Amino acid sequence: MLNITNLQKTKLRLPPMALYIHIPWCSRKCPYCDFNSHERVKKIPERNYVEALIADIKNDLHLVQGRKLSSLFFGGGTPSLFTGSSISKVIQSAEKMIGFNDDVEITLEANPESVTPRKLQDFYQAGINRISIGVQTFSDQQLNLLGRMHSSHSAIQAVEMAKTAGFKRINIDLMHGLEGQNVSSALNDLQCAISTEVEHISWYQLTIEKNTMFFSNPPKLPDSQLISEIQEHGSQLLQSHSYEQYEISAFAKPRKQCTHNQNYWQFGDYIGIGAGAHGKITLNNEQTLVRTLRKRQPNNYLEKKNKGEKKCMSIEIPQRPLEFMMNVLRLKDGVPLKYFSERTGLHESHISKIIINLKKQGLMVDTEKQLLTTPLGFRFLDTILNRFL
Ligand SMILES: C[S@@+](CC[C@H](N)C(=O)[O-])C[C@H]1O[C@@H](n2cnc3c(N)ncnc32)[C@H](O)[C@@H]1O
Ligand code: SF4
Numbered sequence: 578m579l580n581i582t583n584l585q586k587t588k589l590r591l592p593p594m595a596l597y598i599h600i601p602w603c604s605r606k607c608p609y610c611d612f613n614s615h616e617r618v619k620k621i622p623e624r625n626y627v628e629a630l631i632a633d634i635k636n637d638l639h640l641v642q643g644r645k646l647s648s649l650f651f652g653g654g655t656p657s658l659f660t661g662s663s664i665s666k667v668i669q670s671a672e673k674m675i676g677f678n679d680d681v682e683i684t685l686e687a688n689p690e691s692v693t694p695r696k697l698q699d700f701y702q703a704g705i706n707r708i709s710i711g712v713q714t715f716s717d718q719q720l721n722l723l724g725r726m727h728s729s730h731s732a733i734q735a736v737e738m739a740k741t742a743g744f745k746r747i748n749i750d751l752m753h754g755l756e757g758q759n760v761s762s763a764l765n766d767l768q769c770a771i772s773t774e775v776e777h778i779s780w781y782q783l784t785i786e787k788n789t790m791f792f793s794n795p796p797k798l799p800d801s802q803l804i805s806e807i808q809e810h811g812s813q814l815l816q817s818h819s820y821e822q823y824e825i826s827a828f829a830k831p832r833k834q835c836t837h838n839q840n841y842w843q844f845g846d847y848i849g850i851g852a853g854a855h856g857k858i859t860l861n862n863e864q865t866l867v868r869t870l871r872k873r874q875p876n877n878y879l880e881k882k883n884k885g886e887k888k889c890m891s892i893e894i895p896q897r898p899l900e901f902m903m904n905v906l907r908l909k910d911g912v913p914l915k916y917f918s919e920r921t922g923l924h925e926s927h928i929s930k931i932i933i934n935l936k937k938q939g940l941m942v943d944t945e946k947q948l949l950t951t952p953l954g955f956r957f958l959d960t961i962l963n964r965f966l
Contacts, residue, residue, distance in 0.1 A: 586894075589859050589866070590919040592845040594644040595837055596671055598630060599851030600656040601875050604691065608724045608790035609783060613853035613873055614654040625879055626851075627663045631670045633850035633871065636885030638674060640848060640858045640869075645676040648837035649683045651705075657687035661699020668704045682707055682746075682836040689727035689735040697742035707746035707835070708739050709779075715769040716762060719755050722796065729769075736773045748777040748835065753811065754804050755783055756796035763807040764814055771818045776833040780811060781826045824907050825958075843912050844904045844920045852878035857892075864922060866892040897921040898928055899965040902948075906958055911942075911949030931964045 602617045649671060651664065668683060684707040685700055700708070712732040713723055720728065727735075739747055749770045753763045770778050782804065785791050799807070812822055820828035824842060827835065841847060849856035853873035859866055870888045872878040892900060901921050905912045918925050932948070935941040940954035940961055954961055 587918040589922040593647045595648045595847040597849045598651045599854040600654045601852040603655045611786035632885040637848045650837040651685040657691040661703045665703035689732045694738045701743045709748040711750045747775040750779045752783045777829045842904045
């Protein structure tokens with residue numbers, strides 16, 4: 578257990594800065610999804626929303642503290658419902674007001690049914706240089722059970738259209754642990770994704786979340802033994818095609834990891850704009866850490882009087898070690914030990930006893946400079962995290 582009395586502080590350093598842009602509308606709400614996404618009923622107020630996003634950037638400029646953006650991520654909902662011109666306005670405003678690093682990564686999440694060759698070209702022209710396509714599964718029967726609007730064929734077409742539009746950096750989102758799935762059908766999904774030769778595959782285990790249709794009417798999912806088998810064989814298959822697992826659900830070809838997500842897991846900083854978006858910021862001048870949160874309901878968020886408004890909550894000192902560990906230990910290679918003091922403002926001595934014990938139990942690797950789990954520790958992350966409560 579962590580001793581939270583007399584916590585000795587060190588100086589917080591500014592980590593890299595990213596920008597998350599939330600687009601909260603979808604053509605239809607999927608029965609498993611608890612993201613802040615709303616089925617569009619009328620026409621999406623796209624122009625107003627883009628204005629509100631730009632107002633959010635303006636209002637958060639004081640949080641930037643001289644940094645340029647290392648990544649931007651348009652997440653959803655379904656950002657590909659927006660036009661290239663709207664996306665371009667947001668990118669240009671961010672560049673003008675904050676500025677970009679030379680190798681800035683700009684990702685947009687796209688649903689297969691909402692893209693056309695023209696639209697993908699527009700996104701590419703707008704400055705999107707990485708596209709994440711939500712495929713979920715290549716089985717038409719499973720797509721149906723998941724309430725998806727696209728087919729396996731249109732998913733493959735979307736990937737091909739993205740390549741033709743010029744995208745070199747493509748991710749495919751897949752889920753496993755689906756109703757009636759066995760090892761062979763889960764591997765078939767991965768094999769289809771591998772065949773497209775994309776550089777990145779996100780492979781999530783389906784979880785049943787509160788406030789979803791699957792929660793009130795749950796499908797019969799594979800048991801934990803079968804899930805473990807699917808995960809073991811799936812990781813092996815991905816690895817044999819040189820997709821390295823670098824986070825619990827993320828696999829990438831060498832040096833093709835997602836900068837934006839890596840920054841998030843390394844306890845880096847990000848500004849969150851749009852309905853329900855949250856951010857995490859190091860305030861160097863005050864030596865504090867804050868989380869920001871914007872209004873969740875698109876209508877409330879869009880009310881004129883709220884323009885740019887957000888809630889700020891400080892991450893108090895006793896919470897910081899657990900919050901830090903919950904992020905960084907998801908990374909297979911961990912992070913340099915010095916990030917702990919630089920990014921929490923607490924001296925390393927506060928966790929050293931716990932780390933020594935975890936190393937003795939074979940859950941963390943016995944290195945001086947890196948915070949890193951062993952393969953056993955990676956499988957039992959919750960056991961490790963409990964020690965930082
Ligand atoms: C922000 S979401 C949605 C992106 C996009 N709208 C789509 O549906 O393709 C990003 C990814 O989270 C995953 N996801 C969503 N709900 C999930 C759940 N309940 N369990 C596991 N993964 C989930 C899906 O793979 C999804 O593509
Ligand atoms: S999974 Fe994607 S498309 Fe489905 S409701 Fe959630 S955000 Fe929208």
